[in-house]
Amino acid sequence: MDSGKTPQLCARKLFQQKRYKYAQQMYSTMLMQVAMADCQDADLQQRMCAVAYCNQSACSLHLNDKETAITELQNAILADPDWPRPYFRLSRIFLLKGKYYEALAYATFGNSLRKKSHRTTCSHVFSSLIAVMGISYSPIVHKSRANIDPRYPTCPMSGDILFRPTTHLSGVSVSKLSLCLGSFFLKEGSFISCPFADVSEPSTDVVLSRVVEKLYPEQTHVQELGADVLTRVLAFAKTRRKARLTDIIHQLDDDTSNLCVSAPCAFSFIARAKFLVACMRTDEAMAIIESGLRSFPESGLLYLLQLECKLLQDDTGAIASWRMAAKYHCWPSKPLMRISKVWMLIVRSKFKSDFNSNTSIEAMQDFVSSYFSDLVGCSKTVSCTATAECSQTITEKDASFAETCDGQKQSQVVDGVMESIQPNPESTLNNEPFHTAHGEPGPTETSMLDIADVECQLCLNLLYKPVTTPCGHCFCYTCVTRCLEHTPRCPMCRSSLKYFLMHRQFNLTITLEKQLKKLLPSEYAQRVQHVMQELQEQDEPLPIFVCMLSLPGWQCPLHIFEHRYRLMIQRCLESGERRFGMCAHTSNGPAQYGVVLGIDSCEFTPDGRSILMTTASRRFRIQDTTIRDEYIVAKVQYVEDEPIDPAERIDGQSYSELVQHARVVIQALWSRLPIHTRAIVVLKFGEIPQNDDLLSFWIAGAFRMSEAIQYNLLRSTSKFDRLSSVIHDLLSSQSSCCIM
Numbered sequence: 001m002d003s004g005k006t007p008q009l010c011a012r013k014l015f016q017q018k019r020y021k022y023a024q025q026m027y028s029t030m031l032m033q034v035a036m037a038d039c040q041d042a043d044l045q046q047r048m049c050a051v052a053y054c055n056q057s058a059c060s061l062h063l064n065d066k067e068t069a070i071t072e073l074q075n076a077i078l079a080d081p082d083w084p085r086p087y088f089r090l091s092r093i094f095l096l097k098g099k100y101y102e103a104l105a106y107a108t109f110g111n112s113l114r115k116k117s118h119r120t121t122c123s124h125v126f127s128s129l130i131a132v133m134g135i136s137y138s139p140i141v142h143k144s145r146a147n148i149d150p151r152y153p154t155c156p157m158s159g160d161i162l163f164r165p166t167t168h169l170s171g172v173s174v175s176k177l178s179l180c181l182g183s184f185f186l187k188e189g190s191f192i193s194c195p196f197a198d199v200s201e202p203s204t205d206v207v208l209s210r211v212v213e214k215l216y217p218e219q220t221h222v223q224e225l226g227a228d229v230l231t232r233v234l235a236f237a238k239t240r241r242k243a244r245l246t247d248i249i250h251q252l253d254d255d256t257s258n259l260c261v262s263a264p265c266a267f268s269f270i271a272r273a274k275f276l277v278a279c280m281r282t283d284e285a286m287a288i289i290e291s292g293l294r295s296f297p298e299s300g301l302l303y304l305l306q307l308e309c310k311l312l313q314d315d316t317g318a319i320a321s322w323r324m325a326a327k328y329h330c331w332p333s334k335p336l337m338r339i340s341k342v343w344m345l346i347v348r349s350k351f352k353s354d355f356n357s358n359t360s361i362e363a364m365q366d367f368v369s370s371y372f373s374d375l376v377g378c379s380k381t382v383s384c385t386a387t388a389e390c391s392q393t394i395t396e397k398d399a400s401f402a403e404t405c406d407g408q409k410q411s412q413v414v415d416g417v418m419e420s421i422q423p424n425p426e427s428t429l430n431n432e433p434f435h436t437a438h439g440e441p442g443p444t445e446t447s448m449l450d451i452a453d454v455e456c457q458l459c460l461n462l463l464y465k466p467v468t469t470p471c472g473h474c475f476c477y478t479c480v481t482r483c484l485e486h487t488p489r490c491p492m493c494r495s496s497l498k499y500f501l502m503h504r505q506f507n508l509t510i511t512l513e514k515q516l517k518k519l520l521p522s523e524y525a526q527r528v529q530h531v532m533q534e535l536q537e538q539d540e541p542l543p544i545f546v547c548m549l550s551l552p553g554w555q556c557p558l559h560i561f562e563h564r565y566r567l568m569i570q571r572c573l574e575s576g577e578r579r580f581g582m583c584a585h586t587s588n589g590p591a592q593y594g595v596v597l598g599i600d601s602c603e604f605t606p607d608g609r610s611i612l613m614t615t616a617s618r619r620f621r622i623q624d625t626t627i628r629d630e631y632i633v634a635k636v637q638y639v640e641d642e643p644i645d646p647a648e649r650i651d652g653q654s655y656s657e658l659v660q661h662a663r664v665v666i667q668a669l670w671s672r673l674p675i676h677t678r679a680i681v682v683l684k685f686g687e688i689p690q691n692d693d694l695l696s697f698w699i700a701g702a703f704r705m706s707e708a709i710q711y712n713l714l715r716s717t718s719k720f721d722r723l724s725s726v727i728h729d730l731l732s733s734q735s736s737c738c739i740m
Contacts, residue, residue, distance in 0.1 A: 024059035050080035084110035104128035105365040125340040159299035160266035163223040166202035167468040171507035183331040203472035226267030237278040282309045300330030311338045318342045462527045466509045471495040485566045498606035541633035542581045549584040550616045551697040558612040564630035696722040
């Protein structure tokens with residue numbers, strides 16, 4: 001069977017030279033030769049056809065032809081159904097196309113055809129599983145800002161009251177210790193792996209931490225005890241040769257078991273379960289996790305531990321635990337490749353045997369889609385039933401755990417868990433103090449915050465639209481943006497915030513803002529009213545940027561670097577109007593006439609400078625000016641054109657005839673210009689305007705008329721006079737006049 005070797009070697013050489021089109025044609029020649037060859041070994045002939053189709057699909061992928069590549073890979077599967085490589089390549093293509101169920105089906109099918117599963121094949125299944133799980137939890141992640149409970153400051157990862165919180169740049173706050181146990185994913189990406197290099201690690205939110213400690217002193221103390229033990233357990237879990245640390249093991253065993261009774265918080269259950277997992281006592285850890293989930297049914301970290309235990313036991317319920325952890329924003333901090341093995345166990349239990357040529361890929365796709373759709377439906381009912389299960393008796397599994405573990409000590413743990421009180425969401429709606437999972441009442445109307453606890457350190461007023469910087473300090477939105485315009489450093493600790501300033505991620509701290517509205521409603525309403533009055537006063541006059549002369553319709557790129565104008569642009573963006581006035585500079589100050597610039601785009605540099613792309617629109621006349629924060633604001637009167645009189649004629653021409661004549665002249669001159677000169681004109685002034693009112697302004701700019709003529713056009717209220725004057729000046733000059 002040597003007929004296909006020469007085309008195969010040529011095609012491989014062409015592929016290495018990145019001549020994919022010719023390599024694809026050579027593989028087609030190879031297929032024809034293999035099909036026409038007389039071979040007694042049918043299996044070898046089928047395998048060579050499959051190899052040719054598979055390599056041909058690689059050429060199609062490099063040529064960005066995914067549909068053709070899919071067809072070729074499907075032909076390879078038809079030629080040799082027992083060869084796994086086409087299945088894996090199809091899985092990758094479907095991942096790129098966003099068809100995750102099909103990707104998982106093909107990856108599973110290919111992995112089952114391997115006689116021995118190895119890391120490469122498992123990675124295909126694992127990548128597809130991640131993508132499929134992303135379908136189920138992405139709607140929740142995208143709405144994570146809205147899902148934050150406004151009634152009490154809860155960590156979305158642990159399901160408990162916030163403890164030493166840190167605030168993400170998206171505005172969501174989580175307990176800092178929770179980030180040591182798993183990854184917290186949002187629409188913007190991972191909590192830690194964010195595109196900002198101002199800080200090396202998340203910092204504690206100073207103001208929010210102070211608020212939580214004052215509102216929940218007992219719960220904070222309980223979590224402090226649990227966090228201390230959990231930190232020791234995490235250090236123990238990372239050590240090797242744990243068997244030699246007998247004293248530490250006994251001490252941690254006593255501390256973690258007592259902690260679930262004396263200080264029942266989410267960190268206490270996590271510490272106990274983490275310790276048992278480190279000691280390979282997974283059955284006991286599972287019982288503790290289930291007990292913890294009764295008290296904290298929305299703890300994604302406990303579901304992550306449950307996932308870890310089930311993976312150690314090769315339990316097929318690991319996929320469901322993964323789904324629940326993802327639902328509550330938690331994701332494993334490291335790849336769990338073992339979950340691929342669990343998934344294969346689920347599939348084999350469904351199909352009762354290994355796959356072969358009689359197994360349909362369509363049946364696999366149907367199973368994948370039905371399994372994960374059922375999983376999503378089941379997970380929605382778990383959180384609803386978890387609270388009801390708290391009032392029931394201990395399950396048989398918990399009872400056996402209490403008997404087999406440390407006797408009375410472990411039974412005290414379970415009894416202490418069952419006596420814990422669940423948070424009642426309806427209690428706050430009935431104006432009753434809700435109870436946390438610790439059994440302590442939450443803050444009532446008598447435990448109001450002092451304004452000094454939530455005061456902005458820049459304006460010394462109640463925080464309005466609080467923004468937390470990467471270094472952990474909190475300021476009003478307007479205060480921090482104004483301060484950073486002068487220097488890209490934190491006003492409190494002087495930490496660098498240049499990347500924070502450049503990306504403009506000034507998202508509000510959601511939890512803190514909701515607590516302010518809830519606990520200080522009247523003070524916050526007064527603060528909002530005061531800020532609105534200030535903004536209304538600022539919006540009445542027009543801010544003036546003294547720079548150069550411009551006319552309506554012109555594109556004006558601007559580089560803003562002075563501090564006063566940086567502040568002015570920031571206020572224009574905050575107001576939402578995104579406009580300001582620009583006048584030319586004269587010896588007596590700004591010119592009397594100017595034009596309004598609308599901000600089309602704005603890019604910021606790390607040191608606070610900005611690059612603006614603006615478009616000139618309306619003309620105005622300055623009536624009165626004042627100074628505000630070192631830049632000029634003016635009361636203006638907009639310049640409006642007078643209506644055209646149909647009977648008015650200049651040099652025997654009406655206005656419509658003048659416009660038609662002007663366009664003929666412009667087209668004649670425009671056709672003489674080189675292509676690169678036209679491109680420069682279009683870039684600054686645009687194409688020849690279809691609006692007759694802007695035609696005179698375009699001519700004055702494109703044909704580089706003097707500033708005196710341009711300023712007269714700015715003042716003129718007669719469209720007829722403007723167009724007539726520019727055409728007269730244009731024709732009186734040389735036909736090859738200078739073009740800007």
